Amino acid sequence: MLWTLLGVMVITLLLGFPMMIPLIAGPLIMILFFMDGLEPTIMIQQMAEGISSYVLIAVPLFIFAADIMTSGRTSQKLLDFVGAFVRHLSGGYAITTAAACTMFGSISGSTQATVVAIGKPMRQRLLKAGYKDSSAIALIINASDVALLIPPSIGMIIYALVADASVGDLFIAGIGPGVLIFIFFAAYAFIHAKIFNIPLAPKADWKERRSVFIKALMPLGFPVIIVGGIYTGQFTPTEAAGISVLYALILEVFVFRSIKLKEIPDIALSSGIVTSAVFVLVAGGQAFSWVISFARIPTMLTDAVIPADPTALQVLVIVAVFFFIGCMFVDPIVVILILTPIFAPVATMAGVDPIHLGVVIVFQAALGSATPPFGVDIFTASAVFNKSYLDVIRGTPPYIVILLLTSVLVIVFEDISLFLLNLF
Amino acid sequence: MTFGNVIYRLVTGSSWHFAAEISRLSVIVASFIGISYAARKGRHISMSAFFDLSPRPVKKALAIIIPFVTAIVLFAVGYFAVLYTHGIYESGRTTAALQFPFWLMVVAIPIGCFLGGIQFLRNMWINIVNKEIYLAQDKKDYSEQQETQI
Amino acid sequence: ACGGNDDGADNGNTDTGNNGDNGEAAGDIEPQEWRFVVEETQGQVQYEYAQEFADLVDEKSGGALDIDVYEFGALGSEVDQVEQLTQGIVEFAIISPGFTGTLVPEGNIFALQFLFTDDQETNQEILNESEAINEQLVPLYEEQGILPLAFWTEGAMQWTGNSPLQTPDDFQGFQMRTQESPLILESYEAYGANPTAMSWGELYTGLQQGAVDGQENPIFFIADANFNEVQDYMTISNHNMYVTMTTVNPDFYNGLDEEVQQIIDESVEEMRERGFEIQEEQNNEFLSQIEDDEDNPTEITELSEEERDAFRELALPVRDYFRENGGDQAEEILDTLEQEIEDMSGEDIGAGESGDDAEDEVDNENSNNDMNEDEDDEE
Numbered sequence: 001m002l003w004t005l006l007g008v009m010v011i012t013l014l015l016g017f018p019m020m021i022p023l024i025a026g027p028l029i030m031i032l033f034f035m036d037g038l039e040p041t042i043m044i045q046q047m048a049e050g051i052s053s054y055v056l057i058a059v060p061l062f063i064f065a066a067d068i069m070t071s072g073r074t075s076q077k078l079l080d081f082v083g084a085f086v087r088h089l090s091g092g093y094a095i096t097t098a099a100a101c102t103m104f105g106s107i108s109g110s111t112q113a114t115v116v117a118i119g120k121p122m123r124q125r126l127l128k129a130g131y132k133d134s135s136a137i138a139l140i141i142n143a144s145d146v147a148l149l150i151p152p153s154i155g156m157i158i159y160a161l162v163a164d165a166s167v168g169d170l171f172i173a174g175i176g177p178g179v180l181i182f183i184f185f186a187a188y189a190f191i192h193a194k195i196f197n198i199p200l201a202p203k204a205d206w207k208e209r210r211s212v213f214i215k216a217l218m219p220l221g222f223p224v225i226i227v228g229g230i231y232t233g234q235f236t237p238t239e240a241a242g243i244s245v246l247y248a249l250i251l252e253v254f255v256f257r258s259i260k261l262k263e264i265p266d267i268a269l270s271s272g273i274v275t276s277a278v279f280v281l282v283a284g285g286q287a288f289s290w291v292i293s294f295a296r297i298p299t300m301l302t303d304a305v306i307p308a309d310p311t312a313l314q315v316l317v318i319v320a321v322f323f324f325i326g327c328m329f330v331d332p333i334v335v336i337l338i339l340t341p342i343f344a345p346v347a348t349m350a351g352v353d354p355i356h357l358g359v360v361i362v363f364q365a366a367l368g369s370a371t372p373p374f375g376v377d378i379f380t381a382s383a384v385f386n387k388s389y390l391d392v393i394r395g396t397p398p399y400i401v402i403l404l405l406t407s408v409l410v411i412v413f414e415d416i417s418l419f420l421l422n423l424f
Numbered sequence: 425m426t427f428g429n430v431i432y433r434l435v436t437g438s439s440w441h442f443a444a445e446i447s448r449l450s451v452i453v454a455s456f457i458g459i460s461y462a463a464r465k466g467r468h469i470s471m472s473a474f475f476d477l478s479p480r481p482v483k484k485a486l487a488i489i490i491p492f493v494t495a496i497v498l499f500a501v502g503y504f505a506v507l508y509t510h511g512i513y514e515s516g517r518t519t520a521a522l523q524f525p526f527w528l529m530v531v532a533i534p535i536g537c538f539l540g541g542i543q544f545l546r547n548m549w550i551n552i553v554n555k556e557i558y559l560a561q562d563k564k565d566y567s568e569q570q571e572t573q574i
Numbered sequence: 575a576c577g578g579n580d581d582g583a584d585n586g587n588t589d590t591g592n593n594g595d596n597g598e599a600a601g602d603i604e605p606q607e608w609r610f611v612v613e614e615t616q617g618q619v620q621y622e623y624a625q626e627f628a629d630l631v632d633e634k635s636g637g638a639l640d641i642d643v644y645e646f647g648a649l650g651s652e653v654d655q656v657e658q659l660t661q662g663i664v665e666f667a668i669i670s671p672g673f674t675g676t677l678v679p680e681g682n683i684f685a686l687q688f689l690f691t692d693d694q695e696t697n698q699e700i701l702n703e704s705e706a707i708n709e710q711l712v713p714l715y716e717e718q719g720i721l722p723l724a725f726w727t728e729g730a731m732q733w734t735g736n737s738p739l740q741t742p743d744d745f746q747g748f749q750m751r752t753q754e755s756p757l758i759l760e761s762y763e764a765y766g767a768n769p770t771a772m773s774w775g776e777l778y779t780g781l782q783q784g785a786v787d788g789q790e791n792p793i794f795f796i797a798d799a800n801f802n803e804v805q806d807y808m809t810i811s812n813h814n815m816y817v818t819m820t821t822v823n824p825d826f827y828n829g830l831d832e833e834v835q836q837i838i839d840e841s842v843e844e845m846r847e848r849g850f851e852i853q854e855e856q857n858n859e860f861l862s863q864i865e866d867d868e869d870n871p872t873e874i875t876e877l878s879e880e881e882r883d884a885f886r887e888l889a890l891p892v893r894d895y896f897r898e899n900g901g902d903q904a905e906e907i908l909d910t911l912e913q914e915i916e917d918m919s920g921e922d923i924g925a926g927e928s929g930d931d932a933e934d935e936v937d938n939e940n941s942n943n944d945m946n947e948d949e950d951d952e953e
């Protein structure tokens with residue numbers, strides 16, 4: 001049963017079928033041929049459910065806002081401003097991109113929204129600065145996914161509920177690994193820029209910096225309103241997405257007059273196609289994860305691999321492998337809800353700190369989501385940047401290696417997550 | 425709508441409880457009705473390595489088989505979506521805040537799947553009647569495009 | 575599981591005592607596998623209830639009847655689970671009336687605040703015995719393909735806030751997070767608050783960042799979801815209780831052998847008391863956990879009888895709102911239930927104080943219309 005499911009998915013995937021086919025046909029065949037008495041209509045229910053989350057609504061709105069800003073002048077002015085401070089530094093743009101993606105990802109709570117909102121404008125500037133497209137996109141995807149670790153993290157909130165741990169402690173414990181990853185990304189960006197001889201632009205003087213700052217004043221209101229608004233509780237991330245659409249419209253249509261009102265429907269249509277291409281996959285992914293949960297496949301697999309009297313390290317490694325692989329295929333939240341109750345008691349008995357376990361789990365969820373074949377952020381990047389799937393994943397290996405390395409460090413040295421907690 | 429919700433909440437301190445429902449409805453409609461449009465423009469995400477590296481005759485065969493099978497799957501899903509929507513219609517279920525019939529919320533799924541299936545059949549047909557290889561009705565294979573891809 | 579059975583035998587029910595002792599008597603039952611889905615995760619009240627129920631059924635059937643419990647998240651949202659029960663994809667489900675409010679609007683009666691007493695044992699007794707619930711409300715669920723076997727409480731609902739909530743004045747302009755139910759929203763608007771619907775996944779961050787000021791939940795859920803970490807005050811308001819139902823797919827149930835049905839029925843009966851104990855244990859344990867959490871201090875107060883009365887007075891018109899908008903049977907069911915509560919508790923909960931005679935109804939209709947007009951103006 002499991003092999004048929006995987007077989008159908010892998011073959012249709014490799015032959016170049018639209019990605020929605022493996023995600024839809026796999027579960028459909030399971031239900032029709034392997035699950036007696038089950039009506040396939042359940043798939044439809046779950047496909048609708050998959051795209052009904054309130055948090056997801058932010059994504060099409062951010063896609064629309066980003067489309068408006070990149071068609072007009074807003075993002076240009078913002079990037080000129082950033083460029084005036086980092087363009088003379090080796091890897092400066094890449095480091096800025098990593099920081100912006102991680103920050104925005106953590107406050108918006110949606111890695112997809114981040115790929116769009118930050119990735120779209122930053123990618124243009126990275127290309128201009130001489131980066132290869134594949135490395136630019138890989139950087140954006142991976143830096144956005146790391147946001148799962150940075151508070152406020154929905155993954156940690158869910159883990160805390162299931163495993164009975166403190167959200168506040170988890171938030172603090174996520175900072176160490178998050179910063180460590182950022183340092184590694186920055187170091188890689190620096191070395192990468194040196195090796196590939198990314199040309200450095202001349203350092204901007206303070207006069208130029210002042211001038212681009214003044215030009216960017218209005219566009220700068222954008223991050224200020226969004227980030228400030230969410231942090232002070234004026235609005236939720238979804239509402240912030242709505243605000244950003246309006247802000248972008250006002251700036252481009254009425255202030256800069258770079259876009260005519262009659263061009264808006266075309267931009268909206270293009271945003272709509274991108275939304276559809278991504279969300280159909282999210283819908284299919286939910287149907288897929290329903291079928292494997294219903295068939296109890298996760299429990300079957302975990303029962304088979306947990307040894308009788310495991311050591312703490314053994315448990316952590318098994319946990320890491322399961323969450324990593326699970327999140328390569330299924331939404332991280334669903335994986336956390338289903339697998340945590342299976343592993344948490346085993347881990348506790350083996351003496352693993354529950355906070356540390358949570359950090360390892362959320363770390364793997366982030367890593368798995370950024371890893372092919374079914375990372376939703378990979379789909380989003382492919383749709384938003386209109387690049388083929390292979391082009392999108394071509395540049396990811398260095399980042400996956402960095403993340404794997406960091407996750408080994410985090411698993412072995414629990415102090416990376418716990419030291420901040422122990423300080424207080 | 426979401427934006428209106430914020431303004432309204434800032435101004436009056438209250439909330440449009442139905443904003444979430446309208447947004448949810450638009451997301452479902454956009455996602456599924458968009459299937460056929462994305463199919464026409466060749467914007468569906470796929471892993472094309474094997475396809476890209478194949479010799480021309482294999483490519484041509486795949487360009488006919490893939491849209492055909494995709495159409496079949498979409499019609500099958502569309503059929504079950506009709507059954508599902510009909511079941512919801514019979515139950516008389518409404519949405520929580522706006523209290524409008526819930527079947528309206530999901531009716532875009534069968535419609536979108538059928539329209540999508542038809543468009544994939546057209547993608548197949550254009551490969552049958554033409555010599556060139558088309559990735560979609562409006563998109564030739566990358567290797568046969570005259571103009572450069574943006 | 576063992577504890578559950580002992581307790582079942584202790585309550586003087588001789589039938590169950592016998593069954594518990596010799597499970598092998600039921601050797602001729604055809605082995606079957608069923609699915610039971612709940613709205614909560616492992617360790618929480620519903621899951622523990624379902625697991626003990628499964629153990630009881632297993633024991634009584636000599637191992638022939640095997641129930642697999644699905645935790646929340648495995649099979650989709652709570653509303654999805656309702657559909658899956660009615661389609662027979664799962665045989666059993668724990669369903670809270672709040673998630674079926676659009677199918678059976680009369681079930682929203684459990685969202686009315688200060689309707690039941692503040693004594694949970696009395697309330698559970700009312701849930702067990704009430705004609706309004708077990709004879710008038712149950713058929714409405716059956717029409718929708720849901721057969722409730724028992725109504726039970728997961729504990730009293732309490733308020734938490736970033737400011738104290740002791741009098742209706744404290745609710746003026748207060749951003750209260752609630753579930754997405756018109757009746758709950760109406761209730762908090764009656765206190766002068768600004769209720770906002772928000773999914774619980776967003777709630778922790780919402781409370782932390784101040785997008786909302788407070789929320790309502792049973793204590794076990796408040797502590798389990800760590801809301802006390804981001805809230806300074808908790809009021810033991812007992813403003814209503816979280817009511818849920820053990821349900822079964824009616825076609826499946828009616829198609830079972832009498833013997834099997836009897837095993838299910840007995841297990842449901844035994845779980846009435848166990849369910850109450852599970853929630854009591856968890857709510858008490860988590861209350862001490864909140865009290866003892868020195869890193870995240872929470873000031874805990876209780877509502878006095880006078881303070882409850884002040885809220886109840888404001889909540890009374892919401893009962894009329896329910897009578898009019900709560901479905902065809904709403905008025906009849908509420909009238910019966912109000913009477914039953916007063917009879918069984920001996921307390922005055924305001925039965926018949928409003929909405930019973932024609933004059934009042936006309937007045938209320940007018941005031942409702944006024945409210946609607948106001949809302950239209952603002953939008």
Ligand code: NA
Nearest residue numbers: 106147152153
């Ligand atoms: Na986050």
Ligand code: NA
Nearest residue numbers: 327328374375
């Ligand atoms: Na994934």
